[in-house]
Amino acid sequence: MNIGIDIGGTNIGAGLLDDNLDFIYKTEFPTENEKGYEFVEAKIINIIEEMILIAEKNGENIESLGIGIPGIADNSGDNIVFCPNLHWRNKPMGINLRKRFAIDINIENDATLAGIAENVLGVSRGYDNSVFITLGTGVGAGIIIDGKMYKGAHGVASELGHLIVGENFYDCNCGKNGCLETFASSTAIEKYMLREIDKGRYETKLFNRINKIEEVNAEHIFQCAAEGDELCNKAIDRMVKYLTIGITNIINILDPGIIVLGGGVSKAGSFLIDRIENLIPNYILFDDMEYADIRLAKLGNDAGIIGAAMLNQYK
């Protein structure tokens, strides 16, 4: 059996999976990162101990523990190098967990784990080369080449959220201007809509759904766009334009067999995918040649846990 843990900014998901990658046990609890790194690490240690007990009750051993983080770890898996949204720098999670648990422990970027999970069990199964893009409050990605996680020479590959794809009216958290994340995340859609409303563009159905400006969110904007609201469609069209530039940049560099879209924004489903597919021919180089399929992720929130649980096999 293997344990997978997926550390997010809001919640931590954890699961115990058997050798067929079926869940034996699954749980979720708040990260409470505001209480400090040590507090979060202690919670993770507790849940690991709990799952080891469950495995023992089933007469099974734990072969490996995989941990997904919203950032990067060093190649040894000893230290978390940087998780921007958790404000973690140089945290010795691997060192500390290995002191306590005599099992194979690995740490990997969460989007990379979701990418390998989709490649083994999900929508990109059967493709040698795939790119998984998670569109949430930020934009992350995982690259699979020849069925393996692609990590690059220094462990900083697949940061597709920080591809520069244009010029934007606000800077990215990373300090740069024009990052894909500032066009294609839920945050980006919301910021653009708030700016448009601030310009005095109140003729939107959005206000039938919300009571105050603070309630503007990407989900409402997508819903109103689907109902034909002009301003919301303008916001979505802009998001789709730059996401398509990002996707075609990836096609022009990596030419994967499939590009998988996951994360909260991807819940817009075919409404989003259809627009991207319609726009790709405008940006693709060889429009008479085959290029990557664009598909929605299949495993949902579990992808990170599943990817973490299989990490020792695919690292």
Next chain:
Amino acid sequence: MNIGIDIGGTNIGAGLLDDNLDFIYKTEFPTENEKGYEFVEAKIINIIEEMILIAEKNGENIESLGIGIPGIADNSGDNIVFCPNLHWRNKPMGINLRKRFAIDINIENDATLAGIAENVLGVSRGYDNSVFITLGTGVGAGIIIDGKMYKGAHGVASELGHLIVGENFYDCNCGKNGCLETFASSTAIEKYMLREIDKGRYETKLFNRINKIEEVNAEHIFQCAAEGDELCNKAIDRMVKYLTIGITNIINILDPGIIVLGGGVSKAGSFLIDRIENLIPNYILFDDMEYADIRLAKLGNDAGIIGAAMLNQYK
């Protein structure tokens, strides 16, 4: 022995190489593409026959023939799919040559071949993952992953010249706006300079070097910039800015060990490399982590022929 042929828009280079990849024979002749594809193919057949005779005189057989093209061939190497600058579409070069010569024949993109040559014999030797970028009248590239040419799922990978990295005042030949090629090729530098001059900015030392406006070229612009000319430095700074955005986009996706710059524009040498290296920290995501070395290509014009001659081993 192996034959390598590098088909360019202006010239065709051809070489006979021994098993140590040393040149036994090397020649260059004009492409004369205006006389039609069949004419060019006949010239290539002639030079192949000539080199087979040279090998025979040395008591050696030809093991393989590799051909580099400024475009893409299908995976079988039967047909050239598209060479934009030669206006070739669906030319059966592989089929025709295989009818005539009973040797292993392969066709590959010229920048990819230069990339593998640099990886085996040149500046990127010893690196598992490298990206070769050729900055000439256009911008091409070759990606090496795990020591092998990376070709993608449909053979359309590594088209870095068509990464969209901003918005430009003119459209690319491919029909899109903002392609790296329209910022970082010699053509791009020249077009920008001519536009600035056209705006009435005559206060440049460029006119000490040339007699008429048609003589403006990237080499002169680099030379005047190195001498401190303000307008020429403005043109080079703009080129370096967008080239650095392209390079950091590649780092953020692929995180190669090294990025190699070749082609005519790279003859600007350390004047160019130093500016890029100074600017990279402004665009890189993890500026406290190691990232790709940026180096000049070593093999010069021969890289394409050498890569073609080793194609059967590295395809």
